[in-house]
């Protein structure tokens with residue numbers, strides 16, 4: 205070990221010094237060095253030294269050689285000391301370098317640590333910033349979506365408002381149209397009442413206007429209104445026992461048929477009790493009565509409306525009938541069943557109102573005809589029952605025989621002259637009496653569910669083939685009624 209080495213060397217060095225001292229002081233025991241050596245080496249060592257020195261003196265070597273040796277030793281020691289000191293210095297230097305290196309490394313580590321911390325901090329700040337950015341973007345997106353949704357909602361509301369406004373405007377337009385239609389209808393009614401009042405001596409314009417006709421919506425060929433007056437059920441009083449359709453003026457030149465219906469309406473205006481539900485049409489053929497002077501039987505198309513109703517095998521049978529009359533223009537049945545607006549509307553009125561009986565007023569043959577179930581009245585006033593049979597295309601044939609709705613045909617005695625007031629009242633009483641006992645008729649009621657089916661079958665009648673037309677043309681012209689019709693030999697019977 206270096207320390208021990210040093211100590212051993214020091215010890216040897218001490219021994220040399222002792223020897224020198226002894227030589228210089230004649231080996232006095234009292235010299236400090238000797239004392240020191242004695243103290244260190246003890247009794248035995250001193251004796252040893254003395255012996256060695258004595259040996260040396262005896263050999264004669266000690267005097268100069270010894271001094272030389274000691275000097276070298278000292279120098280050696282000195283060199284060793286210097287070496288040691290140098291080593292020590294180097295060691296210290298190395299330690300210092302090591303310490304500095306450690307310090308530098310520590311500093312470096314700390315710096316790295318600091319940099320890492322700085323980087324982490326920066327990273328964290330960056331992450332924080334990105335998070336904040338993302339949150340901001342999210343918030344902006346949500347805001348934008350909200351704004352978009354609000355905008356869409358606002359637009360929807362606006363669109364709804366526009367839609368509502370549009371609907372309102374359309375409704376207003378419809379209402380206006382309805383109102384103007386109603387106004388137009390009332391205007392037509394008023395104009396027609398004026399024409400009726402001017403045409404018929406027994407009906408004044410004011411009495412017509414006072415009747416407060418409704419506009420049925422139906423129009424004649426020439427656009428005149430087909431007037432209708434309803435006497436509705438009076439349910440607070442009683443339930444009506446049946447529905448009655450009363451019509452006049454099917455043939456425009458039968459003035460009295462219109463006037464009498466107006467008279468009976470005056471009675472109903474006063475005495476309608478709700479016993480029956482009435483639809484009254486005083487003038488089915490306004491064009492025939494009002495647009496020609498004198499009035500004509502036919503409508504503005506030249507069609508006999510009482511030959512234009514749907515009946516079985518309409519084309520063939522009306523063609524034969526018309527041929528037999530010598531193609532009398534007054535009997536022209538039209539081109540097809542219900543080809544005319546007036547007859548078409550009448551048939552629709554029957555289909556929708558579903559009358560239990562139809563009273564149709566004509567002139568001038570002074571009789572009573574009846575079609576359909578079950579029991580005809582024997583007389584109405586002075587008019588007596590005379591069954592005329594079924595004409596192709598007539599109302600009695602169509603409604604009475606096909607649809608099983610009783611049709612009372614009142615043939616007044618004169619087309620131009622009115623019956624007396626008593627006769628008009630008498631006819632009315634007889635009619636109401638018959639109605640009381642004969643409607644509703646179960647046969648009629650039971651037939652209504654089949655109305656559409658019967659109607660379709662009637663209207664599906666086949667048109668004539670050329671051969672059939674030729675066959676009809678080859679038939680003799682009788683110039684008279686069909687053979688089934690009895691009693692009356694006149695082409696003008698209804």
Ligand SMILES: [Zn+2]
Pocket residue numbers: 454455458565566567698
């Ligand atoms: Zn007639």
